Amino acid sequence: MTHKVLLLPGDGIGPEIAAQAARLLKACQESGLDIEVEEGLVGGSAYDVHGEPLPAETLEKAKAASAILLGAVGGPKWDKLEDLSKRPEKGLLGLRKNLGLFGNLRPAMLYPQLASASSLKPELVAGLDIMIVRELTGGIYFGQPRGIEERNGERVGFNTYVYSESEIERIGRVAFEMAQKRGKKLCSVDKANVLEVTILWREVMERLAPEYPDVELSHMYVDNAAMQLVRAPKQFDVVVTGNMFGDILSDAAAMLTGSIGMLPSASLNESGQGMYEPCHGSAPDIAGQNVANPLAMMLSVAMMLRYSLNETAMAERIEAAVGSVLDDGLRTADIASEGMKRVSTAEMGDAVLAAF
Amino acid sequence: MTHKVLLLPGDGIGPEIAAQAARLLKACQESGLDIEVEEGLVGGSAYDVHGEPLPAETLEKAKAASAILLGAVGGPKWDKLEDLSKRPEKGLLGLRKNLGLFGNLRPAMLYPQLASASSLKPELVAGLDIMIVRELTGGIYFGQPRGIEERNGERVGFNTYVYSESEIERIGRVAFEMAQKRGKKLCSVDKANVLEVTILWREVMERLAPEYPDVELSHMYVDNAAMQLVRAPKQFDVVVTGNMFGDILSDAAAMLTGSIGMLPSASLNESGQGMYEPCHGSAPDIAGQNVANPLAMMLSVAMMLRYSLNETAMAERIEAAVGSVLDDGLRTADIASEGMKRVSTAEMGDAVLAAF
Ligand SMILES: CC(C)[C@H](C(=O)O)[C@@H](O)C(=O)O
Ligand SMILES: CC(C)[C@H](C(=O)O)[C@@H](O)C(=O)O
Numbered sequence: 001m002t003h004k005v006l007l008l009p010g011d012g013i014g015p016e017i018a019a020q021a022a023r024l025l026k027a028c029q030e031s032g033l034d035i036e037v038e039e040g041l042v043g044g045s046a047y048d049v050h051g052e053p054l055p056a057e058t059l060e061k062a063k064a065a066s067a068i069l070l071g072a073v074g075g076p077k078w079d080k081l082e083d084l085s086k087r088p089e090k091g092l093l094g095l096r097k098n099l100g101l102f103g104n105l106r107p108a109m110l111y112p113q114l115a116s117a118s119s120l121k122p123e124l125v126a127g128l129d130i131m132i133v134r135e136l137t138g139g140i141y142f143g144q145p146r147g148i149e150e151r152n153g154e155r156v157g158f159n160t161y162v163y164s165e166s167e168i169e170r171i172g173r174v175a176f177e178m179a180q181k182r183g184k185k186l187c188s189v190d191k192a193n194v195l196e197v198t199i200l201w202r203e204v205m206e207r208l209a210p211e212y213p214d215v216e217l218s219h220m221y222v223d224n225a226a227m228q229l230v231r232a233p234k235q236f237d238v239v240v241t242g243n244m245f246g247d248i249l250s251d252a253a254a255m256l257t258g259s260i261g262m263l264p265s266a267s268l269n270e271s272g273q274g275m276y277e278p279c280h281g282s283a284p285d286i287a288g289q290n291v292a293n294p295l296a297m298m299l300s301v302a303m304m305l306r307y308s309l310n311e312t313a314m315a316e317r318i319e320a321a322v323g324s325v326l327d328d329g330l331r332t333a334d335i336a337s338e339g340m341k342r343v344s345t346a347e348m349g350d351a352v353l354a355a356f
Numbered sequence: 357m358t359h360k361v362l363l364l365p366g367d368g369i370g371p372e373i374a375a376q377a378a379r380l381l382k383a384c385q386e387s388g389l390d391i392e393v394e395e396g397l398v399g400g401s402a403y404d405v406h407g408e409p410l411p412a413e414t415l416e417k418a419k420a421a422s423a424i425l426l427g428a429v430g431g432p433k434w435d436k437l438e439d440l441s442k443r444p445e446k447g448l449l450g451l452r453k454n455l456g457l458f459g460n461l462r463p464a465m466l467y468p469q470l471a472s473a474s475s476l477k478p479e480l481v482a483g484l485d486i487m488i489v490r491e492l493t494g495g496i497y498f499g500q501p502r503g504i505e506e507r508n509g510e511r512v513g514f515n516t517y518v519y520s521e522s523e524i525e526r527i528g529r530v531a532f533e534m535a536q537k538r539g540k541k542l543c544s545v546d547k548a549n550v551l552e553v554t555i556l557w558r559e560v561m562e563r564l565a566p567e568y569p570d571v572e573l574s575h576m577y578v579d580n581a582a583m584q585l586v587r588a589p590k591q592f593d594v595v596v597t598g599n600m601f602g603d604i605l606s607d608a609a610a611m612l613t614g615s616i617g618m619l620p621s622a623s624l625n626e627s628g629q630g631m632y633e634p635c636h637g638s639a640p641d642i643a644g645q646n647v648a649n650p651l652a653m654m655l656s657v658a659m660m661l662r663y664s665l666n667e668t669a670m671a672e673r674i675e676a677a678v679g680s681v682l683d684d685g686l687r688t689a690d691i692a693s694e695g696m697k698r699v700s701t702a703e704m705g706d707a708v709l710a711a712f
Contacts, residue, residue: 074549089549119480119587140517141550148556154521157556161496162514164507191600193430193445194497200504200513223603227611230586231475244547247579248604255583 003035003309006065008058011044011078011088012282013292013345014071020294020349021069024301027356028314035309038065042095043073043088043282047081053091059098067308068095068275069300072282088282096136101267101275102167103174104136104246105307108233108253108263113326117258117335120233130236130253131182133175134246136267138167141243161197163242168204174268175240176212183237187218189225189245201242222249229253254279261293261334264300266307274308276300286333290344293332295322298352321355359391359665362421364414367400367434367444368638369648369701370427376650376705377425380657383712384670391665394421398451399429399444399638403437409447415454423664424451424631425656428638444638452492457623457631458523459530460490460602461663464589464609464619469682470691473614476589486592486609487538489531490602492623494523497599517553519598524560530624531596532568539593543574545581545601557598578605585609610635617649617690620656622663630664632656642689646700649688651678654708677711 005025009018025037040058047053053073062068073088081087095101110118110128118125143160150156172188179186188205190198202219209217220228222245228235229249233256241249254260263279278296286292302318305311330351331340343351361381365374381393396414403409409429418424429444437443451457466474466484474481499516506512528544535542544561546554558575565573576584578601584591585605589612597605610616619635634652642648658674661667686707687696699707 084552084555087549093550119477120475121477124475143514146552148552151520155556156518156520157551157553158499158516158518159551159553160514160516162512164512165510191603193443194449195513195515196440196502196504197513197515199440200511223607226582226604226608227616230608230611231614245604247547248582248601251579252582252586252608255586258587260583 001034003066004064005035005037005304006061006068007037007039008042008068008070009039009045010042010071010073010282011075012072012284012287014073014282016288016290016292016345017278017294017297018069018071020345021297021301023349023353024298024318024356027353028301028305031314033311033314042070042091044075044078046091047078047086047088051086053086053088054094059094062095062099066273067304069304070275070277071297072278072280074282075284093141095275096267097142099273099275100137100269102135102137103171103268104134105178105266105268106132106134106250106254106263106279107265108132108250108257110257111259111262111323111326114257114259114262114335116337118256119258120256125233125256128233128257130233131178131238132246132250132253133171133178133238133240134250135163135167135171135242138163139243161195161244163197163201165200165204168201169208171240172205172208175238176208176215179215179238180212184214185216185218185237187220187225187236187239189220189222189239189241189249191222192219193221198242205240225249226252229256250279259335260296261332262295262299264296264303266303268307272308274304276304290346291333292345293334294345294349295352298322298349317356321352324355325351357390359422360420361391361393361660362417362424363393363395364398364424364426365395365401366398366427366429366638367431368428368640368643370429370638372644372646372648372701373634373650373653374425374427376701377653377657379705379709380654380674380712383709384657384661387670389667389670398426398447400431400434402447403434403442403444407442409442409444410450415450418451418455422629423660425660426631426633427653428634428636430638431640431643449497451631452623453498455629455631456493456625458491458493459527459624460492461534461622461624462488462490462606462610462619462635463621464488464606464613466613467615467618467682470613470615470618472693473691474612475614476612481589481612484589484613486589487534487594488602488606488609489527489534489594489596490606491519491523491527491598494519495599517551517600519553519557521556521560524557525564527596528561528564531594532564532571535571535594536568540570541572541574541593543576543581543592543595545576545578545595545597545605547578548575549577554598561596581605582608585612606635615691616652617688618651618655620652620659622659624663628664630660632660646702647689648701649690650701650705651708654678654705673712677708680711681707
């Protein structure tokens, strides 16, 4: 069966890095991968054409695809849009919600070749390999009621942080299964000393634990988790948390590696359909200059092959190709260091393709 | 006029470090400071005696005091209390709310003597001096509705993240004024690309800005702020944010120094009444062993003198005394390093008093 892959370049550096992913997809096809690649518009670039960050056409294509590869969305050009529903971010949130992509996998791993890029002391991060499992279609991102309204003569802004047992259970199972495949340690992050919604979160995680007897479950308050990530990040294997805490902690964890330009992510739904994207954003300040690091985007292709298309061998080939270009000393600006060879976005793409 | 100071030792290491603060207060009295010191129960130790983490008697004393010095609350002994309203944390939250202590000042500064304690590379943290201004009596910590209830046949947990314009303006002014006294840079942290409540937050900060023309206001999304703290913390001067984000970011910032045992904090209300406490918690694992670092607690006394009692000179004397014991190489276990002299809680107290 031919898999449909939808490529959504998006905004900022999105199109440049997506171009390298497109070349890689073509190379995979030439190696026998049976996929059909389509493109679509999302984010600010979709708004500019259709007046919507998630046009109906894009959503239709996304629903029909086995997997989606997204570059990045957002930029200062659209930050002043009064109507929040038109902002580029809403294109991304709309895709997550409409496709039910509740399971967000954000690995934070340090490439040994890039150990010196971390702002932490080398011994604290050498070998770092954390998987953050973030709930992506619930919590305060989507909770109702929400808005800004007049109350007692002044305006009041409000959002609702809400999770049901079934939502928590669903992401909990993803995390426990992930822990089973990895180091068998799962840390659930909440704020159960203050927030009722996370008391329920903790309770459901506890209830699931006996079904995964080989996994050691622990709990940590979110403030402490933020500290522990800075203090001793290697204590973590798999971390599971809600949408908002996951947003914050996954970015902090990614930054620990010092090379966020290397990190892909996956967002999966119940049927294994997934959206794959780099952890970094649209980086409007360097857009169009052919200097962005395309590796997170190319590694997103590998993650897609592994999680949505079940093509583990080909995923490994991509990962090995990336490892070998790093071994060869090739570096884009974001990961540049003394004595290494500085390359452009396209040159980095060339090198990965040559090594593939 | 005689100032009343209420000392609330609390739980865990609280009583040990509070004992050193009590000695320091006595030394201040001997140096002419006109204060009257009372003690009270809060947290788990109050629950054990009165069945309440914030007994009426303690609250009365707190209301009558010019300033409160709190050790720490919480511990595993009370973590299993089914009734969240009886947990030690609720004693702390009750004090904050009942006294209207909306302005939480959490400095994260690196003592040059302790530079090597940081998990970050020295050049990234040398001279670090951030002031996090956290809103403390609103936001999702106190928002209604909240709870766990049955909906459509399953349980659902929910909390409400809410701020009114006047609440935002009040903390904004504290932050702008703080920035005026410091490096004149204020970074407001929100998630205005997703949460309406923080769209209002950003709007109010923008509206205040022209009244403080000497302060440069910027905005940052919370996920990016968590990254930037890890990547390049010295870019920050004053940071202002809501209760939940402030909880997370202030802990991460404190940990950047590697010596959270050194950091005091203040929580102020509109009349300048304040509660002062160390940033670290009750550390139940080392409680009763005479090894905890009393310096954050003793520096909390200095902060109290400065912000609530207007005794700047005496505050500076305490800070200088702490600096000199560090210069002398005295270190409790948490900040110990090669070649330094390891001391107990009481010995560290002795040394500060001798240098005072
Ligand atoms: C762009 C934004 C809406 C998004 C989020 O907050 O989820 C981003 O920060 C992310 O983490 O993917
Ligand atoms: C103990 C807890 C309720 C408290 C908070 O979350 O505010 C603590 O973490 C703090 O930051 O003072």
